[in-house]
Amino acid sequence: MPIELTNRQQNDLHQAMLDYLHSAGFNKTYEQFKEESSQSDYLPDATSKTSGLLVKKWTSVIRLQKKIVDLESRLAQALQDSANIVTNPASLNQRSNPDWLPTVTPPKLLLTGHRANVNAVAFHPRYSALVSASDDSTMKVWDWDTGEVERTVQGHTRRVSDCEYDSKGKYLVSGSHDLFIKLWDVDNEYKNIATFRGHEHSISTVRFLPGDDRIVSASRDQTVRIWEVATTHCVKVFKPHGDWIRTALPSLDGRLLLTSSMDHVSLSC
Numbered sequence: 001m002p003i004e005l006t007n008r009q010q011n012d013l014h015q016a017m018l019d020y021l022h023s024a025g026f027n028k029t030y031e032q033f034k035e036e037s038s039q040s041d042y043l044p045d046a047t048s049k050t051s052g053l054l055v056k057k058w059t060s061v062i063r064l065q066k067k068i069v070d071l072e073s074r075l076a077q078a079l080q081d082s083a084n085i086v087t088n089p090a091s092l093n094q095r096s097n098p099d100w101l102p103t104v105t106p107p108k109l110l111l112t113g114h115r116a117n118v119n120a121v122a123f124h125p126r127y128s129a130l131v132s133a134s135d136d137s138t139m140k141v142w143d144w145d146t147g148e149v150e151r152t153v154q155g156h157t158r159r160v161s162d163c164e165y166d167s168k169g170k171y172l173v174s175g176s177h178d179l180f181i182k183l184w185d186v187d188n189e190y191k192n193i194a195t196f197r198g199h200e201h202s203i204s205t206v207r208f209l210p211g212d213d214r215i216v217s218a219s220r221d222q223t224v225r226i227w228e229v230a231t232t233h234c235v236k237v238f239k240p241h242g243d244w245i246r247t248a249l250p251s252l253d254g255r256l257l258l259t260s261s262m263d264h265v266s267l268s269c
Contacts, residue, residue, distance in 0.1 A: 016053040018042050023052075049189060063145055067128055109147040113140055120162045124186075126169045133160035139174060141190065155182055155192045162205045166212040171229075173215055175203035181217055183229065196227050198234045204246050210254035218248035224259060240267050 005013065014037040021030040022044045034042060045051060116135035123130050128145045131153075139153040139160055156176040163174040165186070172184040181196035181203060201221035209216055214235070215227040222245060226236040241261035249258045260266045 012050055012053075014039055015042060015048070015050040016057075019044060019048070019050050019052065020054040063128065063143065067145065109144065111140075111142050111147055111149075113149050113152075114138070116159075119160065122164050122172075124165050124169045125167060131163055131165070131172060133163040133174060135159040137176070137178075139163055139172075151190060153184060153190045155184075156180065161203055162207075164207055166208045167210075168212065171212070173206045173208060175206035175217055177202040179203065181206055181215065181227065183215075183232075194229070194232050196232050196234070198225060198227075198237075199223070201244075204244070205248055207248065207250055209250050210252065216248050216250055216257065218245040218259060220244040222261075224248045224257070241265060 014033075018030060018034055018037070018039060021033060034040060111132070114132065114134040114136050118132050118134050120133040121130055123144075128143055129141055129150065130144050131139050131141050133139050137154070137156050137158055137160060141150045141153065142148065143150055153172075153174075156174065156178050158177040160174050160176045163172060165172050170186055172186055172190065173181065174184070175181050179197070179199050179201070181199075182192050183194040183196070184190045185193045196215070196217075199217065199219040199221055200223075201219055204218045204220065206215055206217045208214075209226070213229050215229060217225050217227065219225070222241055222243065223237050223239050224245060225234050227233065228235050240259055241263050243261050243263035245259055245261045247258070247260040250256070251258070256268045258266065258268050
């Protein structure tokens, strides 16, 4: 069954194709396709979101294909190991504990690009991407397979202290010393789609609660706040400490919340 594109997707695709044809010097094809795709008003623009998009998407496809081949190889090895365990359960005990620890090797990649301290990093749950948050007030999205910077996410005005993807990788949340929590749409070029206001001092951590419909944040204002993603409303405020709260970490089932503070106390709420 053929995949149908929305009008917006078709328009973006046509403009990306025109951008590629123009930049590659295919002038006759460019003019002909411009007419046939009803893009007579299109003008090449290096700042446009479709500029270089076709090349980026193509290289992404190549990287994904490589990743698929690698995952298929790992799956085949895992299935073979599983079959060996079934036929020979005693093999489980043939490996000593040190064999299960990661080996000490040089780092696979060294990601450089931030202009100040890096405060937090988070893996995307589905793509070969990770995000880093920095004192330079930006976040950077990296391809952890190649080490390349895919984009710089800007929107905060002071240090970005924490960041996290939701469980599906659809949204990214960030907290900053500018007192704001921001929500970014991953599939829409990391567009800032919401800002949560209410903290009165630097934000230390932000985390999605299980279900991804709420966010928990901790701050130097000595409060922990629960936010509703759909409305950006703060639905609960509590003050479990008497000093700067450095961490608020929900349990996997969302029933407990672990906090730590400069007052040397850690609590489960």
